[in-house]
Amino acid sequence: MVMSIEKFSFTYAGASAPSLKNINMEIAKNKITSLIGPSGCGKSTLLRSMNRIHDLYPGNKYDGKIKLLNEDSGKMENILDIKKENDFINLRQKVGMIFQKPTPFPMSIFDNIAYGLKIAGIKNKTEIADRVEQALKDGALYKEVHDRLNKSAMGLSGGQQQRLCIARAVAVKPEILLFDEPTSALDPISTAAIEELIVELKKDVSIAIVTHNMQQASRISVYTAFMYLGDLVEFDKTENIFLNPKEKQTEDYITGRFG
Amino acid sequence: MEKIFQKISLSSASLVFVILIGIFITLFNASKPAIDEFGFNFITDARWNEEVPLDDAKKAPASVEINLDDMDFASNDEILLDDDMLLDESGDDDILFDEEDSQTKTVYGGLIPIVGTLLTTAIALAFALPIAMGIAVFLAEIAPKNISHPVGIAIELLAAIPSIIFGMWGLYYFAPIVADLVGGYQVSLLTAGLVLGIMILPFMAAITRDSMNTTPDVLKESAYAMGATKFEVIKDIIFPYSKVGIIGSIILALGRALGETMAVAFLIGSIFSLPQAINDPTISIPVAMANNFGEASGLGESSLFYLALILFVISFGVISFAKLYFLKGAK
Ligand SMILES: Nc1ncnc2c1ncn2[C@@H]1O[C@H](COP(=O)(O)OP(=O)(O)O)[C@@H](O)[C@H]1O
Numbered sequence: 001m002v003m004s005i006e007k008f009s010f011t012y013a014g015a016s017a018p019s020l021k022n023i024n025m026e027i028a029k030n031k032i033t034s035l036i037g038p039s040g041c042g043k044s045t046l047l048r049s050m051n052r053i054h055d056l057y058p059g060n061k062y063d064g065k066i067k068l069l070n071e072d073s074g075k076m077e078n079i080l081d082i083k084k085e086n087d088f089i090n091l092r093q094k095v096g097m098i099f100q101k102p103t104p105f106p107m108s109i110f111d112n113i114a115y116g117l118k119i120a121g122i123k124n125k126t127e128i129a130d131r132v133e134q135a136l137k138d139g140a141l142y143k144e145v146h147d148r149l150n151k152s153a154m155g156l157s158g159g160q161q162q163r164l165c166i167a168r169a170v171a172v173k174p175e176i177l178l179f180d181e182p183t184s185a186l187d188p189i190s191t192a193a194i195e196e197l198i199v200e201l202k203k204d205v206s207i208a209i210v211t212h213n214m215q216q217a218s219r220i221s222v223y224t225a226f227m228y229l230g231d232l233v234e235f236d237k238t239e240n241i242f243l244n245p246k247e248k249q250t251e252d253y254i255t256g257r258f259g
Numbered sequence: 260m261e262k263i264f265q266k267i268s269l270s271s272a273s274l275v276f277v278i279l280i281g282i283f284i285t286l287f288n289a290s291k292p293a294i295d296e297f298g299f300n301f302i303t304d305a306r307w308n309e310e311v312p313l314d315d316a317k318k319a320p321a322s323v324e325i326n327l328d329d330m331d332f333a334s335n336d337e338i339l340l341d342d343d344m345l346l347d348e349s350g351d352d353d354i355l356f357d358e359e360d361s362q363t364k365t366v367y368g369g370l371i372p373i374v375g376t377l378l379t380t381a382i383a384l385a386f387a388l389p390i391a392m393g394i395a396v397f398l399a400e401i402a403p404k405n406i407s408h409p410v411g412i413a414i415e416l417l418a419a420i421p422s423i424i425f426g427m428w429g430l431y432y433f434a435p436i437v438a439d440l441v442g443g444y445q446v447s448l449l450t451a452g453l454v455l456g457i458m459i460l461p462f463m464a465a466i467t468r469d470s471m472n473t474t475p476d477v478l479k480e481s482a483y484a485m486g487a488t489k490f491e492v493i494k495d496i497i498f499p500y501s502k503v504g505i506i507g508s509i510i511l512a513l514g515r516a517l518g519e520t521m522a523v524a525f526l527i528g529s530i531f532s533l534p535q536a537i538n539d540p541t542i543s544i545p546v547a548m549a550n551n552f553g554e555a556s557g558l559g560e561s562s563l564f565y566l567a568l569i570l571f572v573i574s575f576g577v578i579s580f581a582k583l584y585f586l587k588g589a590k
Pocket residue numbers: 012013015019037038039040041042043044045046
């Protein structure tokens with residue numbers, strides 16, 4: 001277990017009711033955990049709490065605890081206690097995020113990957129070059145782009161851009177990677193490539209993925225959380241959720257009776 | 260219906276070119292006598308409306324002694340009160356010369372106003388650019404909404420103030436302060452450039468802020484999600500992303516600064532004298548034209564047109580250069 005979410009609630013700034021209520025779940029080490037549920041149930045809100053990206057906007061309210069494993073000390077530390085910018089940076093280097101739409105930075109392919117390394121304070125040119133190459137290989141992109149590393153990343157296809165973003169996140173060696181519907185804007189072939197990549201990545205990182213696509217969740221994840229209207233309805237092994245759900249709502253959703 | 264729209268938009272688009280070329284041809288024709296007379300030496304010749312013996316006329320020494328009239332500005336007050344008096348160089352008070360030697364001709368050179376224009380614009384830009392960027396960053400990224408909104412409106416209002424008001428304010432309030440701080444004349448290159456800078460500042464800040472605001476949230480979030488600080492996000496994501504808009508704002512500001520007449524007329528001193536220091540008074544092309552057209556005739560008038568043509572070419576050149584140079588790698 002690398003992350004444990006305990007009695008967690010979240011209210012957006014200015015909202016009258018919480019968007020997440022009393023969530024309890026965990027992210028297992030080097031496994032894929034998926035979050036499913038109908039649109040608007042709070043999947044993104046939960047995922048975005050795990051690296052506290054919500055804090056870029058003022059006034060949101062957290063309750064409960066989200067504990068992250070400190071690999072050095074072996075202790076679980078509550079990330080909701082973080083207040084200093086340095087600690088936020090630290091957290092986000094440990095907990096990376098990939099978004100629904102690919103978000104290449106307005107710079108070259110090489111610089112996109114090197115960026116995270118540079119802001120992490122790595123100055124050695126050869127080390128950066130080596131790690132960029134390794135990250136591109138990890139992102140299953142090296143073969144396609146090795147001869148145009150200095151070209152703008154904007155020229156890549158959607159699927160390539162998304163793999164670039166994954167490679168970019170992997171380059172800083174995070175402990176957890178959060179994916180928010182990473183394939184919903186892509187064609188089936190790019191989707192398959194990215195799914196394969198995510199499965200490959202779990203060797204090195206623990207993964208939480210929000211997905212609309214139940215087949216995707218059942219194909220790649222070991223644990224699945226089903227959410228509905230801000231509640232975590234059921235959290236279990238993926239096979240139990242899909243084959244043997246305990247809750248009626250879960251079953252209805254899985255069998256396509258709503259959502 | 261569609262055809263009509265196409266025709267209308269096509270003809271309005273071509274109208275722009277027709278006007279552009281028309282203006283160029285008009286300027287060229289009107290300045291033809293001066294071009295024939297002085298050629299390209301006009302650009303490097305610092306003598307304006309000066310009598311010289313016939314044989315000397317063609318060799319235009321680059322660093323000519325300053326006009327006799329320049330000695331007039333013994334005190335600042337004189338310049339402030341009636342700078343018109345300094346400008347009557349174009350009037351025909353050259354009888355003195357004529358008596359000495361009837362074999363003379365009048366020489367016009369554009370160096371002083373050209374230098375004045377380029378320097379005031381450069382000072383304005385150097386002053387306004389960093390401040391405008393700072394304001395834009397503050398409004399787009401740092402200030403909370405309840406501050407950035409009213410400040411943004413105030414800045415847009417500032418951009419709408421007519422330039423003559425900037426000129427008067429500059430002359431009566433700003434110039435004395437600058438003169439106290441750096442010494443020298445109250446009317447000078449420096450004060451004209453700074454007030455020009457203040458004029459183009461809100462303009463640049465507003466456009467830059469708008470283009471920074473077009474940076475998608477998710478792009479900023481992905482940088483923050485990699486552990487970037489606010490400063491790094493601004494520098495590495497927002498600036499590159501809004502580069503096109505920022506350069507556009509600089510180009511527009513440059514165009515405005517190069518051609519600005521009223522505010523500069525109040526502040527530059529309006530004398531044909533090559534500035535030796537940043538706080539010396541001089542003149543710019545638009546001011547030279549505005550002040551001298553009334554009484555100019557013949558070669559003098561044609562020389563003013565020549566100046567106008569040069570201003571046209573400078574503006575066009577600067578803007579095309581900026582577009583080509585900065586925007587070529589932008590897409
Ligand atoms: N920035 C926001 N401010 C206020 N409410 C929000 C904001 N973002 C999302 N919400 C609300 O929070 C709930 C959960 O949204 P979200 O987490 O995006 O759902 P999902 O990702 O499961 O589709 C929705 O009801 C949505 O309207």
